[in-house]
């Protein structure tokens with residue numbers, strides 16, 4: 368049996384170095400590349416159109432990928448899976464499609480710790496439709512304050528948009544608790560699963576949410592593809608976002624009627640190769656032994672935390688080791704800018720991210736402009752923690 372790192376060409380070759388920037392993009396799996404190459408070299412045709420054998424086969428491969436993603440997300444029906452170009456596009460689709468049914472004065476609650484992808488589309492909806500945005504604050508460890516939610520929900524609340532896991536702190540939201548409260552009030556819940564997706568299979572049915580978005584390049588798949596999952600009845604009631612080919616039932620110059628979901632939301636030629644790759648990633652994630660991976664990731668996270676705890680000038684932002692969290696770790700170093708730290712450590716082969724992580728409101732909440740972030744995935748090893756430790760010491764010496 369291959370080890371996890373053998374399944375990822377850039378990791379196995381060493382070319383990715385000490386890759387601790389998995390919250391930005393994970394490395395791609397060999398099985399994903401193989402399935403995309405097979406489609407491109409032996410099965411390429413447009414989908415949902417042609418009736419010659421190659422086109423039928425391409426459509427089957429594309430719809431097979433949709434079914435794989437549905438299994439991975441725990442969706443009851445693959446028609447609830449819409450392919451998009453990423454998580455950002457999926458949230459924007461909801462902001463337009465679901466947002467079209469909202470009236471001025473309707474309210475949307477957005478988490479304080481969200482990625483900009485789950486803030487800006489709602490602000491744009493506010494500006495065009497007059498909906499009111501309310502903010503669900505986070506606590507000192509970065510968790511959404513579910514205790515504050517009851518006070519925010521009113522009879523005008525239509526949607527709560529929260530992340531499943533923070534891309535800055537790794538804090539995992541108790542989505543099921545939010546969905547329970549929301550359902551009791553007839554409020555829809557959109558969950559940003561972009562970070563969660565690489566750390567275990569998801570179960571949208573158990574979570575009880577209405578929308579769930581993921582993005583291919585953060586779950587060992589290709590860039591340029593993502594998914595919006597939504598309950599069938601919610602998708603049925605939603606207006607399309609983009610118009611064009613293959614999303615229609617009938618077009619005349621007087622009127623157009625639309626195809627049922629998911630095709631209503633997939634105007635034009637979809638990212639076929641990428642969707643097929645995402646299907647392969649979903650299959651790989653479904654076949655992964657998560658208890659084993661989680662315990663390894665957990666040990667490595669503990670190792671990184673020990674390294675940081677042992678250094679002066681370092682402050683970790685977010686939950687502690689015992690909390691419900693992902694192996695995503697943000698920290699600041701007194702007197703050193705994250706960009707300098709990342710550059711110095713990067714020159715030693717350690718890939719980290721420094722900046723606001725597209726979560727400026729969360730930076731404001733913690734009173735910082737930027738953090739340095741180390742984020743793990745299933746192929747990381749204890750050697751990566753050692754390399755991180757050595758590179759950090761080097762950087763701290765230079766920046767002292």
Ligand SMILES: Cc1ncc(COP(=O)(O)O)c(C=O)c1O
Nearest residue numbers: 453454455482484534559561582
């Ligand atoms: C929590 C979260 N949501 C959404 C996104 C947006 O993903 P994409 O840029 O692939 O659309 C990201 C990417 O960093 C993220 O971390």
